[in-house]
Amino acid sequence: MRSMGNERGAIPGRVAAVLAAAVLLVSACGGSASSPSVAASAPASVASSAAASTAAGGTLNVVVADYTTDSDNWWKNTFVPAFQQKTGITVNLQVMSWADIHQKVASMVQTGQAPDILNIDTYANYAEQGLLLPVSSVISPATQADIVPALLKSGEYNGTGYAMPIIASSNILYYNTDLFTKAGISGPPTSWADIQADAQKISALPGGYIGYAMQLGPQVPQTEWSVWQWAGGGDYKTNGAWSLNTPANVATLSFMSDLANKYKVTEVNPGKTNMVDGTWPLFIQGKAGMVIGNPAVGQQIATKATGVKWAAVPFPSMNAGGKGVVLGIADYIMAFKQKTDNTAAVKQFLDAFYAQQAYGEFAKLSTLLPATTSGAATMSSDPNLKPFIDALAQATFTPAQDPGWDKVLGAMKTYMGLGLQGTSATDTLNQVQTAIGN
Amino acid sequence: MTRFVADTRRDTKARSPRLSRVRRSPEARALIWLGPSLILILGVVVYPIVILVQTSLDRINLTGLDKGFVGFANFQKLFSQPDLVPVLWNTASWVAVSVTLIMVLGFFVAELLNQRFPFRKAIRLALLVPWAASVLMTAMGFRWIYSFYYGALNPVLQALHLISSPVDWLGTDATFFPSLVIVTVFVSVPFTTYVLLAGLQSIPGEVLEAAVIDGAGRTQVARFVTLPFLRPYIGLAAVLNAIWIFNSFPLVYILNKSNPGYSHDVALTYMYKLAFDTALDMGEAAAMSVVNVMILTVFVILYMRVLRPEDAEAA
Structure with missing residues (x-):
């Protein structure tokens, strides 16, 4: 009976500790919530180093779609390891096949475990629910300017961009x-x-x-x-x-x-x-x-x-x-609002991804067409891609x-x-x- | 239960003072032993059923967010679908026709394997392959076999002059169902054969000898000696097959995946499409799932009746 009593006492104690930790966490994030606006106006290098220090040991859950085995491997073996090493942010990467990505993501959202960053072909439902962060808060103006305007516009919901085209076709x-x-x-x-x-x-x-x-x-x-x-x-x-x-x-x-x-x-x-x-x-x-x-x-x-x-x-x-x-056709990459503010880390991730060299590698390996102007200029030299890249300019999109x-x-x-x-x-x-x- | 508790009490009494303290609450002591399996059952069986029923009574939006209780609206919507009755009919006829064919074929194969012949052991083992292979792989294999442009079936049948021009086996309404049944039978016969073979081997040799001495022919032996002995095994195999076929989602899903509409769907694939593919209505799919659970419950009750020794003897 005594030991039972001890245990009873221990459990509330532990709960209290967890609660206290949670409160600390929330307040810490509340404190950093004001920093993104500062970071946005600061030069990119300063912003990333500042974010790295606040998000050191931070974690990003990233879900990307399977385009080709090569692009899957690029995420796993090239981009994510380099990003983790550079920023100290831990990335939990999941590559999902098109056969079940919608189903898996739906159940993640349903159980309140939406990833920080998601690459999928639909975003409108999430935007309607108010689950997404606007594009302007998760990529730098320079990155935004490099994305092909027509493609960027296709990621808008009610006039606000919520999804960035990751790849086009x-x-x-x-x-x-x-x-x-x-x-x-x-x-x-x-x-x-x-x-x-x-x-x-x-x-x-x-x-x-x-x-x-x-x-x-x-x-x-x-x-x-x-x-x-x-x-x-x-x-x-x-x-x-x-x-x-x-x-x-x-x-x-x-x-x-x-x-x-x-x-x-x-x-x-x-x-x-x-x-x-x-x-x-x-x-x-x-x-x-x-x-x-x-x-x-x-x-x-x-x-x-x-x-x-x-x-x-x-x-x-x-x-x-x-x-x-x-x-x-454009697939999109989008960032989900989280209980604790994650925009600084998300922004680092997305800007690093859209950087000319990294993005060029990804677009090539995906066997699809680049969504950025710099990417399109380099890839038009491939005669097999040229008709499709040219056609993109007069493309109509599904709603x-x-x-x-x-x-x-x-x-x-x-x-x-x-x-x-x-x-x-x-x-x-x-x-x-x-x-x-x- | 009370007897068990009383026994443990008496056992522990003399041994250690620490255990004797537990004696004061025998239920707690029983719980220690039952606990793990109870937790397992609660977590793996009861909890999902509770969530399922709850989901079937809620409206889930396209994103998967729960929009709250809506009573039986999902069931009303489900039961008003013109596709539901054909789907249930497909399911019933698929299960019934397959099980019947499987039992008949399984019986003959079991009889064959019960005879003495060279390499019997090897052939018995070879029979396991279709059963041991992943159903998904089998279904994909058959998808190619049946394929109009690349399949192996059309050239063979044309060479045998059984068909004059290629047939789109999975795309033609008239040939889809037979094609599905053939694959179902292919993957289920081995298991059935083994159950029936076990039954055949349990028949005492004297009984068969006596029947032959009394002048019974082959069919008479089969009809009056073998079948009565096999009845419990047949019942068991039939019910287990029915449950297994009802649940074998990959077969229908793979073979039917290029057909639009629901005209070839069965209960499980219909539920899947409602949830994840076409209607994207999790609530309605949960309602369909509740229907599926009820159908399976009927099978399970049958199974338990078959397993009851008194019934088996009476039969």
Whole structure:
């Protein structure tokens, strides 16, 4: 009984100690909370050394997405060790695959364990919840000025930037120049009539070629659909409301369905085909004449040495003479507000990341396109990247800044593919529209 | 319980004064021994169920933040989904058809392996492979086997003149379900075979001999001697298979991953999509999960009935 009594006494004592420590911690951070504004106006070197001293032994939880094995290794073996050594800040780095990053991050946020820094493709929900720190407080003005303006703007929510583009990409139309020559086609398609005619000519070649590799499967239907939709004059939103089932979109989806079901110039079941393990391999192996893709397709053709000769152009608008369509995609990096102020350490981390040399290495290894002006200038020398970097200037972005986008994406994943599999375009798009409304 | 406590009391009484102090609270003493497993059960079984039920009664927003109690709204939303009934029907027919095929095939393979023939041991061991391999890997392997453009199945069937042109096995509505059942059976037959083989080996040789001496033919022996002896094993294997198949998420998830809509989904993949993929509604997914737990509870009750010795004897 006596020992029990002792224990009872010990526990409140320990709780009190923890509470006291917590109070100290909070007050300490409260004290440093005023310093970032000072640091922001001070020269970068002074700011970082000041931050290093306040954050010495500090910890950053960083979650980044898996782009390539090389970029994963760059985070783990190059950037983070160097950063830790330089600043004394401990970085807990987690590299997450796209297959489960959303799920894992959702449960981290749900349990109040949001990382300090997150690299992912959506940010709007977090911005809406007020969970993110504004861009202006987490990177220096010089870094901010180096980011391509159009890309930086795509990270805004209600006029305030909350997410920085970490990497960009553009999706345009690849075509197999050998197959085009073989089919007697002189140049890239400049209208949808051209796409249909060219695809028919390629499908008619001996050897069982696929004219146009199309995908609206449940993995990334938005890549194919965005390009077609904009080229057909439609858009995700009209006057601020989701407008998936407009007459223009119905006509677009009907045309796509005709390519698949009436003219049969696509691969089998395009509504049930995904991109990375579906349409891309078909093009990379030279079985398909056309495909929508980003620079990764060209990269894979080179590394796998499949010998496919290709060129890439912005996707043609419906009628000849219109402006070509480019789907820009940006992934973002963002900083979560924490109970204890972490902006000084976050700022050090992000400025170090966007520094020309480090960022250039990362962008190259990610096999995607750089989001900074300095990065774009150096990487345009690569002929395989040039069409995509050039296209970025005229890119249109999906409404990723809209908090409802995840819901739209979910609805598209569920229903869009059915529109190529026998469900009418009207019914399909109405279903998508209804699912968004839920 | 009381008897156990009384016994320990008597044991400890004579031994040490320190332990005798514990005698004053026998429940506490029992708790020391039960404690670890109780904590385990509370932490791993009870706690998740409480959280699950709580989640199913809350509204969780897209970010994953809990927006508070909403009563049965998630269940109402779930039950009004036109996809729910087809999904449950898919699940029921998938489990029923697979289990039936597995039991029949398992019985024949077990009979075969119960015969004496050369390399019997090696073949028995080889049978373990599909069962021991990760279900995820098996499913991905079959995804390629079934593939329209790269798969191994189409060329083989075409060479045998069984089909005239390639078939998109996982993309065609009519062939998806049979393709799924085949993979399910493939991974489940080994376990079933082993259970039934154990059953076959438990049949006393004299009984079989007596039946043969009495003039019973092969089918008669199987019908009147083997099957009655096997009944408890069949019941056990069937219920365990049903639970296992119901829970084998990776099979359906992988094989179905390029199909839009929910028309080929089963209870678990539907729940997953509601939570993480399409609807992104954690509350509704939790409601679906509660439904899944209830279905599994029925299986578990069946399992416990099968395990009860009296019932096994009566059967």
